[in-house]
Every structure is written in structure tokens, then in C-alpha cells.
Amino acid sequence: MEAISGSLALIGYGLAAIGPGVGIGIIAGNAVQAMARQPEAAGMVRTTMFLGIAFTEALALIGFVLFFLA
Amino acid sequence: MDELILAVEECDLNTSSVCAPTDVAELFEFREALFTIGGFPVTRTVFLMSLAALIVIALLFFGLRRKRLVPGRFQASIEALLGFVRDEVAVGIIGPEGIRYYPYLAALFLFILIGNAFEVTPFINFPITSRMALPLFLALLTWVIFIVAGLRRQGLGYVGHIIWPPGVPVFLKPLVGIIEFFSIFFVRPFSLAVRLFANLVAGHVMLSILLVTALVSLTSLGDISLIKSLFGFAWWALALAIYLFEVIVILLQAYIFTLLSAVYIETSLHPEH
Numbered sequence: 001m002e003a004i005s006g007s008l009a010l011i012g013y014g015l016a017a018i019g020p021g022v023g024i025g026i027i028a029g030n031a032v033q034a035m036a037r038q039p040e041a042a043g044m045v046r047t048t049m050f051l052g053i054a055f056t057e058a059l060a061l062i063g064f065v066l067f068f069l070a
Numbered sequence: 071m072d073e074l075i076l077a078v079e080e081c082d083l084n085t086s087s088v089c090a091p092t093d094v095a096e097l098f099e100f101r102e103a104l105f106t107i108g109g110f111p112v113t114r115t116v117f118l119m120s121l122a123a124l125i126v127i128a129l130l131f132f133g134l135r136r137k138r139l140v141p142g143r144f145q146a147s148i149e150a151l152l153g154f155v156r157d158e159v160a161v162g163i164i165g166p167e168g169i170r171y172y173p174y175l176a177a178l179f180l181f182i183l184i185g186n187a188f189e190v191t192p193f194i195n196f197p198i199t200s201r202m203a204l205p206l207f208l209a210l211l212t213w214v215i216f217i218v219a220g221l222r223r224q225g226l227g228y229v230g231h232i233i234w235p236p237g238v239p240v241f242l243k244p245l246v247g248i249i250e251f252f253s254i255f256f257v258r259p260f261s262l263a264v265r266l267f268a269n270l271v272a273g274h275v276m277l278s279i280l281l282v283t284a285l286v287s288l289t290s291l292g293d294i295s296l297i298k299s300l301f302g303f304a305w306w307a308l309a310l311a312i313y314l315f316e317v318i319v320i321l322l323q324a325y326i327f328t329l330l331s332a333v334y335i336e337t338s339l340h341p342e343h
Contacts, residue, residue, distance in 0.1 A: 047162075047163075047329070050322075050326060051326075051330070051333065054265060054330060055261075057265065058265045061264055061269060061272075064272060065267070068098075
């Protein structure tokens with residue numbers, strides 16, 4: 001079997017992006033559910049959703065930056 | 071065309087499928103200055119930053135100059151933008167005291183928005199926030215502002231409440247204190263800067279690589295096979311889709327930076343939440 005060549009940094013970024021992907025899906029899904037249950041609260045739910053997405057996306061982006069550093 | 075796009079020269083589509091440089095660091099090379107003012111080199115980044123600032127000032131000046139009671143279209147749109155920052159971000163998050171921080175948050179939002187928007191403007195295509203200096207500086211500004219706000223509101227109890235948090239069981243206080251300390255004083259500005267920077271640099275790099283690949287594969291029909299050449303249309307379509315996605319990312323990242331700045335100021339002023 002020939003050797004598999006490539007970049008370990010790329011695999012590292014791929015692994016780092018799994019968690020935030022699932023996390024953002026959970027946040028957005030719960031936000032949609034909350035907005036469906038109580039449409040009057042949609043504004044507040046939307047703001048909190050953006051806040052949560054920003055925090056979890058930061059981890060994926062740190063992985064992206066470290067890919068360039070490695 | 072080749073002089074305008076440096077990456078086109080060294081791209082060989084017979085060996086690689088996209089026009090990516092072999093060394094990633096080449097994507098962030100330091101270009102020569104456009105001109106020099108008394109020893110200070112004005113690169114394209116410096117020039118575009120000044121342009122972004124001038125555009126923001128011009129928007130605000132011409133938008134709010136003749137304040138009619140029933141506003142015209144331009145004034146209404148500027149008012150809507152500023153009203154959005156005030157009602158949703160400054161006063162909405164921080165509360166009535168947020169009006170003191172509203173000028174800073176409005177300036178932050180508009181400057182980051184215009185700076186990001188340079189990524190999708192036709193002849194500029196270079197977001198100034200994709201060089202780490204600007205997001206880092208803006209994050210440090212927010213950091214200084216929320217630390218000083220906390221210190222002025224609670225004195226040295228601000229740091230004390232972080233290291234020794236009330237309302238936590240005694241045996242957990244040191245652990246939570248250390249976690250809170252590093253989270254508030256180090257992770258916050260760093261993540262704020264990296265979030266903006268990485269989002270913008272990712273979009274810029276993707277657009278550059280895809281569009282250059284499309285251009286090279288479509289123009290070098292003689293050197294490579296027909297299938298590979300026509301695949302350039304697929305790269306171009308993908309680049310178009312990412313272009314539209316980048317418009318959303320631009321707005322979202324400017325909003326999130328401002329929102330998180332307001333949230334950090336709010337937690338400094340009202341720690342009981």
C-alpha cells in the first residue's frame with residue numbers, strides 16, 4: 001500500500017469543525033422551536049441565538065487559524 | 071490581466087486541481103507600499119482603512135445633515151441603521167445606561183461593516199479586517215472599555231468578584247475563579263478578534279483561490295484537457311455561491327462583534343446576571 005500523504009493540519013481542522021457544527025445545529029434548532037412555540041419572543045430568541053452561534057463558531061475559527069499556523 | 075493577478079503566473083493546472091500556492095504563507099505576503107509619506111509606507115491596507123473611515127464619516131454627515139421631521143430616503147436608511155444599533159444593541163443589551171456607550175458601538179458597527187464590505191466591492195475585493203491588526207486593535211479597544219467600565223462601577227471589587235465569585239460553593243470558588251479570570255481577561259478579546267479575522271480571511275482566501283482557478287482553467291484551454299478547462303465553470307459557480315454567502319457573513323460578523331462588545335460591557339456593569 002502506498003503511503004498516504006497530506007497535511008495533518010487539515011485533518012486537525014476537520015476534527016475541530018465537527019463540534020461547532022453540531023453545536024450550531026443544536027442552537028439554531030432550539031431557537032426555531034422556541035420561536036414556533038412563542039412568536040412574540042422571536043426577537044429576543046434571535047438575538048440570543050446569534051450570541052450562542054458566535055461563541056461556538058469561535059472554536060471552529062480558532063482551529064481554522066491554527067491550520068494556517070501549522 | 072496577468073499583471074493584475076499575481077497568482078495566475080505560477081499556476082499549473084496539470085499538476086494541481088486548484089490554483090493554490092504550495093506554501094500557505096504566500097497568501098499573506100506583505101505587498102509593497104503604494105506610496106510613502108515621510109517614511110511611513112502607505113500600503114493598500116492603510117489606504118483602504120482610511121477610505122473606510124472616510125466613507126463612514128461621509129455616510130453619517132450627508133445622511134444626517136438636513137434633519138427633516140419626515141425624513142427622505144437616505145436619511146431614513148441611515149436613521150434605521152443607527153436606530154437598530156441603539157435599540158437592539160446598546161440600549162437593548164446594556165439597558166438605559168447603554169446610551170453612554172452607544173457612540174462607540176455605532177462607530178464600531180459602521181466601521182466594521184464598511185471594512186468587511188470591501189470584500190465584495192468590485193475593484194477592491196480586499197477586506198481590511200482580514201489582516202489581524204485591525205480586529206486585534208478593535209478587540210483591545212472593547213477590552214479596555216469593558217475593564218474600565220467594570221473598575222469604575224465596582225472598584226477593585228470587580229477583579230475580586232471575578233477571582234472569588236459570590237454565589238458559588240466554597241470548595242469550587244478557586245476553580246471557578248481561575249476559569250472566570252482567564253475567560254474574561256484573555257479569552258474574550260482574543261476570541262473577539264479571531265472570530266472577525268478568521269471569518270473574513272476564510273471568505274477572502276476561498277474567493278481568491280476559486281476565482282483564480284476558474285480564470286486560469288478557462289483561459290488556458292490549449293494547455294490542459296477540455297474537461298478540465300470546462301470545469302472552470304463549476305469553480306466559477308461555486309465562487310458565485312460563496313460570494314453571496316459572504317454578503318451574509320459580512321453583515322453577521324459586524325453585528326456579532328458589536329453585540330458581543332455590548333454584552334461584555336453589560337456583564338461588567340451588571341455582574342449579578
